[in-house]
Amino acid sequence: MPAPLQTIRRPLLVLSAALSSLALTAPVALAAPSPTPTPTATPSSSASSSVSPTATPPANMSSVGGTRLGQAGTQVNLTSGVPVLPKDVTARSWIVSDAESGAVLASHNAHWRLPPASTLKMLFADTVLPKFPKTTEHKVVASDLAGMGTGSSLVGIKEGESYTVHDLWLGVFLRSGNDAVHVLSHMNGGVARTVSDMNAHAQDLQALDTRVVTPDGYDEPGQVSSAYDLTLFARSGLQKKDFREYCSTVSAKFPGETTKKKGKSVRGTFEIQNTNRLLSGDSDISVYPGIAGVKNGNTTNAGATFTGVAERNGKVLLVTVMNPEKDEHNEVYKEAAKILDWGFQADGKVQPVGELVAPKNVPQTSAQPGATATGEAGGDTSTKPSASGSAAATASEDDGSSGVGIALAVTGGLLVLLAAGVFLVNRRWPLPDLVRRRRP
Numbered sequence: 001m002p003a004p005l006q007t008i009r010r011p012l013l014v015l016s017a018a019l020s021s022l023a024l025t026a027p028v029a030l031a032a033p034s035p036t037p038t039p040t041a042t043p044s045s046s047a048s049s050s051v052s053p054t055a056t057p058p059a060n061m062s063s064v065g066g067t068r069l070g071q072a073g074t075q076v077n078l079t080s081g082v083p084v085l086p087k088d089v090t091a092r093s094w095i096v097s098d099a100e101s102g103a104v105l106a107s108h109n110a111h112w113r114l115p116p117a118s119t120l121k122m123l124f125a126d127t128v129l130p131k132f133p134k135t136t137e138h139k140v141v142a143s144d145l146a147g148m149g150t151g152s153s154l155v156g157i158k159e160g161e162s163y164t165v166h167d168l169w170l171g172v173f174l175r176s177g178n179d180a181v182h183v184l185s186h187m188n189g190g191v192a193r194t195v196s197d198m199n200a201h202a203q204d205l206q207a208l209d210t211r212v213v214t215p216d217g218y219d220e221p222g223q224v225s226s227a228y229d230l231t232l233f234a235r236s237g238l239q240k241k242d243f244r245e246y247c248s249t250v251s252a253k254f255p256g257e258t259t260k261k262k263g264k265s266v267r268g269t270f271e272i273q274n275t276n277r278l279l280s281g282d283s284d285i286s287v288y289p290g291i292a293g294v295k296n297g298n299t300t301n302a303g304a305t306f307t308g309v310a311e312r313n314g315k316v317l318l319v320t321v322m323n324p325e326k327d328e329h330n331e332v333y334k335e336a337a338k339i340l341d342w343g344f345q346a347d348g349k350v351q352p353v354g355e356l357v358a359p360k361n362v363p364q365t366s367a368q369p370g371a372t373a374t375g376e377a378g379g380d381t382s383t384k385p386s387a388s389g390s391a392a393a394t395a396s397e398d399d400g401s402s403g404v405g406i407a408l409a410v411t412g413g414l415l416v417l418l419a420a421g422v423f424l425v426n427r428r429w430p431l432p433d434l435v436r437r438r439r440p
Contacts, residue, residue: 066354102356118297120217247293
């Protein structure tokens with residue numbers, strides 16, 4: 001559904017919001033220990049990196065987005081007044097950028113082609129999510145679950161049970177369920193068709209470092225992406241209301257098996273939770289202020305990697321971190337948080353080293369204020385509501401699909417933040433709709 005677009009740089013509408021339940025899901029952290037995946041496929045969830053940290057990026061990398069982004073090593077313009085980058089970032093590759101303008105504030109081996117793990121599910125979602133309304137039901141058959149790699153992360157889908165598309169996407173985003181990915185892929189015409197669609201969509205997004213072999217991110221020979229491309233996938237996905245809902249969901253109820261009780265068929269539920277620790281927190285890491293998703297992953301070949309989006313003081317940043325060399329608990333999130341902190345501190349001071357390119361099918365003017373974006377599952381965002389009624393209308397459209405209830409009150413042209421968990425902001429491309437962001 002359409003979102004109001006403003007003609008000024010960063011108009012904020014503060015909203016009165018009541019939060020009933022917030023669900024967040026995180027597939028596993030994503031990273032890559034070596035530039036080329038090993039021949040043996042490995043699990044897509046809890047495996048640790050086994051590649052030597054001495055691996056180095058190739059001398060020649062893509063220059064999409066700017067020549068400096070194709071150079072090895074750290075790229076940043078540390079002029080007077082620009083804060084120094086954190087010294088303890090050990091990731092093989094990372095990038096931090098302005099989600100709205102596309103300006104790349106700093107990067108490190110941004111175009112290094114590495115195994116992506118479950119962060120590849122961002123491309124899967126951006127490709128397949130618009131094809132099926134969330135209320136569509138599908139009864140799972142054995143062939144839907146065939147072909148998953150050994151040790152795959154699963155949400156717990158059962159043959160013979162029916163699930164809505166909404167259920168399946170919660171399984172993809174919250175539990176990084178390869179079973180949910182395969183069911184949706186079969187609904188889309190099969191795994192091979194879905195892989196072809198994903199590769200074509202990556203080309204449309206100008207994500208030229210990416211080669212998809214399997215839609216779930218499971219380690220396969222030749223399957224690669226880059227920090228730059230993963231950021232493009234997140235930026236494109238965030239155009240879609242449903243994508244934003246799923247990637248910012250902290251926990252949700254998922255359908256269980258049907259059993260007989262006193263002669264009646266009863267279907268239970270179980271809780272699934274997001275493993276994105278910047279969203280959900282952990283014993284050694286706090287919820288990152290302003291975090292709103294996006295996706296994490298972890299495989300043997302990829303190590304831990306993560307793409308996230310966060311807002312602070314009207315600035316929206318995207319960060320991608322791939323395979324920290326430092327082997328500590330939640331290290332990928334700690335390094336992502338440090339890079340985000342730097343990005344917010346450097347806002348307005350640092351000169352970009354490159355840019356996030358627009359998709360081929362999006363005119364360059366669409367990145368400017370007042371542009372229109374489409375792409376919600378089963379919907380069209382081509383009609384722009386009037387300025388007077390757009391805030392309440394758009395927010396009401398966000399209500400209900402993930403258990404997040406939002407009540408809006410518009411007062412004197414300003415909307416006041418309540419409920420200590422959510423605020424909604426009008427954004428130009430790539431965040432044209434009202435976007436929820438979770439605060440601790």
